[in-house]
Amino acid sequence: MQLVVARIGRAHGIKGEVTVEVRTDEPELRLGPGAVLGTEPASAGPLTIATGRVHSGRLLLRFEGVHDRGGAEALRNILLIAEVDPEELPEDPDEFYDHQLMDLDVVLADGTEIGRITEITHLPSQDLFIVERPDGSEVMIPFVEEIVTEIDLEEQRAVIDPPPGLIDELIDELEETDLPEASDPSGKGER
Known part of the structure; x- marks a missing residue:
């Protein structure tokens, strides 16, 4: 099953980082370095996360193959999609997908x-x-x-x-x- 886990925002800096609007309760699981995510539109991906960090309370990601502000800006508003087993449950029993x-x-x-x-x-x-x-x-x-x-x-x-x-x-x-x-x-x- 495919779940939208984030939306890419604007570029941050000149080295290819982007801000992301997180749409998952488990960003450390879904948006960690090495994660391969599908995209909407599909033609923009898949994207592999190279690095991630929090800056001023906002998650910043850089994707493999994106090394400058122009490449980062081209990703703006793309949805990031993770493949999730439909039977998988969140770790906290009071949370739900x-x-x-x-x-x-x-x-x-x-x-x-x-x-x-x-x-x-x-x-x-x-x-x-x-x-x-x-x-x-x-x-x-x-x-x-x-x-x-x-x-x-x-x-x-x-x-x-x-x-x-x-x-x-x-x-x-x-x-x-x-x-x-x-x-x-x-x-x-x-x-």
């Missing part, structure tokens, strides 16, 4: 169905699940321990405990659609 979370059912602790994870957005402060609701609309759920209380890969579900206001409208809508039709208390019905 995106492909493991895609298509999980999202439910409340009482089993109320909220929807299905269709996308995961990685933001600087946290990750977000984009959840497609049964009516086709979407809701964003922050992937934080306080809200996503359980990930059960065997049952293919994510259990959430949302704070008030996050999905209250959605829950109200679900309850309204599950209610039986109101009966006429007089028993006379319409004529």
